[in-house]
Amino acid sequence: MLNEVLKEHDAQFYIQHSGDNNFYYATKFRIPNSAFYFVGSDGTDLLVVPDMEGDRAKRESVVGEVSTLSDLGYFDRLKELKNTKKALALTLVEFLKTRGAKKVLVPPNFPAFLIVEFLKHFEVEVIENPFSEMRAVKSEEEIEKIKDTSFAIIRAFEHALKLLKRVRDCDMLRNEIELFLFSDGYLAQDTIVSSGKLSADPHYIGHGKIEEHVVIDIFPKSRRHHYYSDFTRTVILEDCPEIEEMLDAVIEAQKKAISIIREGVTAKEVHHTVCDVLEEMGYQTIRRKYREGFIHSTGHGVGLDVHEKPKIFENDDVLKAGMVFTVEPGLYYRKWGGVRVEDVVVVRKNGCEVLTEYPKKIDLRSKR
Amino acid sequence: MLNEVLKEHDAQFYIQHSGDNNFYYATKFRIPNSAFYFVGSDGTDLLVVPDMEGDRAKRESVVGEVSTLSDLGYFDRLKELKNTKKALALTLVEFLKTRGAKKVLVPPNFPAFLIVEFLKHFEVEVIENPFSEMRAVKSEEEIEKIKDTSFAIIRAFEHALKLLKRVRDCDMLRNEIELFLFSDGYLAQDTIVSSGKLSADPHYIGHGKIEEHVVIDIFPKSRRHHYYSDFTRTVILEDCPEIEEMLDAVIEAQKKAISIIREGVTAKEVHHTVCDVLEEMGYQTIRRKYREGFIHSTGHGVGLDVHEKPKIFENDDVLKAGMVFTVEPGLYYRKWGGVRVEDVVVVRKNGCEVLTEYPKKIDLRSKR
Numbered sequence: 001m002l003n004e005v006l007k008e009h010d011a012q013f014y015i016q017h018s019g020d021n022n023f024y025y026a027t028k029f030r031i032p033n034s035a036f037y038f039v040g041s042d043g044t045d046l047l048v049v050p051d052m053e054g055d056r057a058k059r060e061s062v063v064g065e066v067s068t069l070s071d072l073g074y075f076d077r078l079k080e081l082k083n084t085k086k087a088l089a090l091t092l093v094e095f096l097k098t099r100g101a102k103k104v105l106v107p108p109n110f111p112a113f114l115i116v117e118f119l120k121h122f123e124v125e126v127i128e129n130p131f132s133e134m135r136a137v138k139s140e141e142e143i144e145k146i147k148d149t150s151f152a153i154i155r156a157f158e159h160a161l162k163l164l165k166r167v168r169d170c171d172m173l174r175n176e177i178e179l180f181l182f183s184d185g186y187l188a189q190d191t192i193v194s195s196g197k198l199s200a201d202p203h204y205i206g207h208g209k210i211e212e213h214v215v216i217d218i219f220p221k222s223r224r225h226h227y228y229s230d231f232t233r234t235v236i237l238e239d240c241p242e243i244e245e246m247l248d249a250v251i252e253a254q255k256k257a258i259s260i261i262r263e264g265v266t267a268k269e270v271h272h273t274v275c276d277v278l279e280e281m282g283y284q285t286i287r288r289k290y291r292e293g294f295i296h297s298t299g300h301g302v303g304l305d306v307h308e309k310p311k312i313f314e315n316d317d318v319l320k321a322g323m324v325f326t327v328e329p330g331l332y333y334r335k336w337g338g339v340r341v342e343d344v345v346v347v348r349k350n351g352c353e354v355l356t357e358y359p360k361k362i363d364l365r366s367k368r
Numbered sequence: 369m370l371n372e373v374l375k376e377h378d379a380q381f382y383i384q385h386s387g388d389n390n391f392y393y394a395t396k397f398r399i400p401n402s403a404f405y406f407v408g409s410d411g412t413d414l415l416v417v418p419d420m421e422g423d424r425a426k427r428e429s430v431v432g433e434v435s436t437l438s439d440l441g442y443f444d445r446l447k448e449l450k451n452t453k454k455a456l457a458l459t460l461v462e463f464l465k466t467r468g469a470k471k472v473l474v475p476p477n478f479p480a481f482l483i484v485e486f487l488k489h490f491e492v493e494v495i496e497n498p499f500s501e502m503r504a505v506k507s508e509e510e511i512e513k514i515k516d517t518s519f520a521i522i523r524a525f526e527h528a529l530k531l532l533k534r535v536r537d538c539d540m541l542r543n544e545i546e547l548f549l550f551s552d553g554y555l556a557q558d559t560i561v562s563s564g565k566l567s568a569d570p571h572y573i574g575h576g577k578i579e580e581h582v583v584i585d586i587f588p589k590s591r592r593h594h595y596y597s598d599f600t601r602t603v604i605l606e607d608c609p610e611i612e613e614m615l616d617a618v619i620e621a622q623k624k625a626i627s628i629i630r631e632g633v634t635a636k637e638v639h640h641t642v643c644d645v646l647e648e649m650g651y652q653t654i655r656r657k658y659r660e661g662f663i664h665s666t667g668h669g670v671g672l673d674v675h676e677k678p679k680i681f682e683n684d685d686v687l688k689a690g691m692v693f694t695v696e697p698g699l700y701y702r703k704w705g706g707v708r709v710e711d712v713v714v715v716r717k718n719g720c721e722v723l724t725e726y727p728k729k730i731d732l733r734s735k736r
Contacts, residue, residue, distance in 0.1 A: 032675075052571070085476055108453055110480035113494045119487075126481045182550045187557075189591075203420070223557075307400075 005130050006041045011103040011123075013096060014039045014130065017110060021304040022131040024226075029061035036092065037063060044099060048072065048092075089117035096122065136301055136309035137322040143346050143355075145227035146302060146324055150344060150355045152186045153218045153231045157358070160216060164235065164364060170195055170206035170214075181220045188220035192232075199338040202296055202330055212238050213247075215340055219306050228306040229355065230326050232342035235362045246283075246331040247339045251360045253277035253329040254341050257298065261327070261345060261352040267310055267317045271298040274329045283331055287314075292333050299326040302344055323347040324355070373498050374409045379471040379491075381464060382407045382498065385478060389672035390499040392594075397429035404460065405431060412467060416440065416460070457485035464490065475499075504669055504677035505690040511714055511723075513595035514670060514692055518712060518723045520554045521586045521599045525726070528584060532603065532732060538563055538574035538582075549588045556588035560600075567706040570664055570698055580606045581615075583708055587674050596674040597723065598694050600710035603730045614651075614699040615707045619728045621645035621697040622709050625666065629695070629713060629720040635678055635685045639666040642697045651699055655682075660701050667694040670712055691715040692723070 002014055016026050018035040027037050027047055035057075036048045045064035049057045054068040069075065069088075072095050078087040092114065096104060104122050106115065107129040118124050138146070159180045160173060167173045170193040181188045194206030195214040206215075217232040234247050257273045275285040275294065284293030299312035302324055310317045312325055323346070330340030341360050345352040370382055384394050386403040395405050395415055403425075404416045413432035417425045422436040437443070437456075440463050446455040460482065464472060472490050474483065475497040486492050506514070527548045528541060535541045542561040549556045562574030563582040574583075585600040602615050625641045643653040643662065652661030667680035670692055678685045680693055691714070698708030709728050713720040 106480050108479055108481035111476055112474050112478035112480065112483045112492075113476040115480045115483050116492070116494055124480075124484070126484055179551055183547055187555075 001134060002039045002130055003041065005105065005127070006039070009103070009105055009125055009127065011105045011125065012041050012099070012101045013044070014105040015110070016107060016131065020109065022107065022129050022135070025135055025304060026131050027061045027063050029057055029063070034088070040099060042099060085113045086117070089114050093117060093121050132309055135303055137320050138303060138324050138346070139322070142227065142303065143322070143324060145222065145225045146229050146344065147355050148225070149186060149220060149222050149227055149229035150231065152181060152184050152222070153220065153229055153356065154358055155184065156180045156218060157216065157231065157233065161235070161362065161364070164210070164214070168210040170208055170210055173210065174206070177216070177218060185223050186220040187223050188218055191219070192217035194338070197334065197337045200332045200334045200336070202332055202338060202340065210237070212240055213243050213337065213339070215338060217340065217342065221306070226304060228302050228304070229344050230302050230306060230342060231344065231356045231358070232328060232340045233358070233360070233362050234339040234341060235364055237364055239365065240336065242336045243339060246336065247341070247361060249278055249281045249283060250329045250331055250339055250341050252281070254327055254343070254360070257327050257329070258343070258345060258352060258354065261319065261347060263319060263321045263347055263349050265319050267312045267315045267319065270312050270327070271314060274298045278329065278331065293331055294329060295332055296330065299328055301325045319347045321347055321349050369502060370407045370498055371409065373473065373495070374407070377471070377473055377493055377495065379473045379493065380409050380467070380469045381412070382473045383478070384475060384499065388477065390475065390497050390503070393503055393672060394499050395429045395431050397425055397431070402456070408467060410467060453481045454485070457482050461485060461489050500677055503671055505688050506671060506692050506714070507690070510595065510671060511690070511692065513590065513593045514597050514712065515723050516593070517554060517588060517590050517595055517597035518599065520549060520552050520590070521588065521597055521724065522726055523552065524549045524586060525584065525599065525601065529603070529730065529732070532578070532582070536578040538576055538578055541578065542574070545584070545586060553591050554588040555591050556586055559587070560585035562706070565702065565705045568700045568702045568704070570700055570706060570708065578605070580608055581611050581705065581707070583706060585708065585710065589674070594672060596670050596672070597712050598670050598674060598710060599712065599724045599726070600696060600708045601726070601728070601730050602707040602709060603732055605732055607733065608704065610704045611707060614704065615709070615729060617646055617649045617651060618697045618699055618707055618709050622695055622711070622728070625695050625697070626711070626713060626720060626722065629687065629715060631687060631689045631715055631717050633687050635680045635683045635687065638680050638695070639682060642666045646697065646699065661699055662697060663700055664698065667696055669693045687715045689715055689717050
């Protein structure tokens with residue numbers, strides 16, 4: 001795919017810097033320092049790393065060729081320039097020149113200090129990150145990892161349901177969920193445990209007493225394989241007909257949306273299915289610019305990042321088999337609070353598979 | 369300080385984007401999305417955030433003025449351009465123009481997609497991040513937070529020492545340490561538990577059996593206040609005169625280095641003190657370009673990041689009261705393995721204070 005991108009933009013190189021999951025995805029190499037991955041139309045497939053990381057890069061990365069900064073003459077330039085950033089920029093420039101670069105492509109978040117130096121020597125074009133695009137479609141191996149994290153979430157959620165009989169404080173329950181997941185090998189942060197009227201803000205992580213109903217939104221990553229999953233259930237604790245109706249509506253909207261997901265459908269169609277169902281039931285949606293009701297998008301891709309491509313909103317993206325994303329309709333009214341139900345699905349040729357299979361409506365009223 | 373920077377570079381604006389701790393340090397506002405902090409020579413002190421974050425930004429940030437993307441006309445531009453990045457870049461350009469910008473300053477990691485648009489309208493200069501510099505000197509409040517995390521490390525280390533009587537596997541012990549810290553409110557990742565000959569690689573996190581001796585390097589951050597600390601001890605488990613001599617040498621070098629730290633001393637002087645002591649004892653050091661012996665720098669600043677300014681190496685930086693950094697001499701020989709002792713200190717006017725006070729030499733031989 002990168003060769004097509006280079007051809008399309010009439011460029012000789014694409015450069016991916018370290019610091020985000022696109023670098024990891026492209027190289028399968030984790031590094032806390034600065035490193036660069038070069039893909040060239042001449043067949044260049046080169047990872048440039050600090051000297052200390054050279055051996056590990058050769059061992060762990062999937063890139064064809066590894067060079068260290070020393071190999072590229074960085075330290076001679078540093079001695080002369082006495083400025084690490086300038087020396088690094090000129091080292092990369094010299095390397096690109098020796099390989100005949102006239103135009104180079106970089107991703108949107110490529111660092112400014114390199115760009116300003118590159119611009120003195122080449123044409124530079126900022127393009128959408130090609131790896132972000134590639135990451136949207138998962139391999140079966142990646143799907144297994146997301147499934148693994150999904151099962152861990154279900155275990156943690158069942159633990160939370162048991163605790164709900166005695167723990168009635170948002171921060172305490174969040175802490176118990178995150179501790180349970182950590183012991184199990186997963187890292188969850190900012191887990192939403194949001195209760196009562198305050199849950200009307202979908203981004204509020206929740207504090208104070210748990211009463212009426214509680215929205216639990218858990219999105220950990222594996223500490224071993226680093227893949228995320230994402231799951232929300234709304235638990236009914238006390239009688240409130242409005243909340244129960246909202247929850248039934250959201251479950252219905254999700255069910256309908258999931259039923260249409262398959263290869264070839266657009267993101268927009270999924271999002272509009274959710275809006276249609278909710279509007280038919282008399283609720284307001286973001287489609288009509290309301291600030292209460294269903295006020296966010298239907299979903300987002302999940303993988304090495306908890307938010308990645310594809311977006312499931314008003315965009316025209318066509319779903320492909322292997323895409324993994326959330327379907328998470330919610331309804332939010334300041335008068336009653338918020339409800340949401342969220343599952344992760346993988347798109348298949350003729351339908352979709354839910355990776356976080358679990359009952360949608362959780363009612364703890366009778367069990368108290 | 370930023371006003372001086374603007375004057376010095378004859379610029380009207382400095383722009384800090386979200387995504388790293390410099391943004392948080394400057395604004396005291398945490399945000400997963402894109403946000404921008406503008407400081408102007410005309411007194412501009414403005415935070416630009418997505419619409420949904422406007423209220424929270426007003427509540428939580430320390431910035432004088434908050435605008436949302438809507439306020440700045442982003443959505444009108446988006447409707448016209450149908451490209452979120454282009455619309456964002458032009459929104460910021462228009463804002464800067466209305467406030468009379470002719471030259472703007474940005475940090476080294478400022479995103480490429482904005483820079484290329486800015487360059488069409490203004491002079492742009494990439495400067496060292498002024499907040500990185502400011503962050504090197506801590507307030508007493510920040511020092512208390514680093515001290516809090518330091519105490520948590522000591523608790524976890526004492527727990528590890530108890531476990532060492534029965535747990536003799538690197539991964540198991542790492543997991544126990546990280547779990548203990550997580551329950552205590554701290555997040556540790558990639559904790560080094562490295563044993564025997566393999567500990568000769570200072571960056572190897574350690575796997576397999578614990579035998580001979582073990583290097584335990586713990587560097588968590590608080591899940592509440594987000595400040596790190598960093599601490600290493602080498603535990604002797606079996607007789608090995610070479611390792612014991614290396615450990616004694618490293619302890620002596622650290623003691624001497626700590627004894628000279630005070631306001632006005634240079635980073636270089638601290639580093640050379642460590643090298644002097646180790647070389648006098650017959651060990652090789654990085655100063656003579658050896659690849660065994662003391663092969664890394666003496667230390668690094670600790671705060672919101674586990675590695676920040678100041679660097680304690682061959683640099684001329686002058687230590688200021690309030691700077692917090694590690695002093696971590698080590699010795700690494702493939703034949704014997706590695707040893708290291710690491711503490712965090714805060715520079716004071718007439719000396720320094722050790723925040724991770726704990727016995728330096730841990731010998732578990734007699735206790736087995």
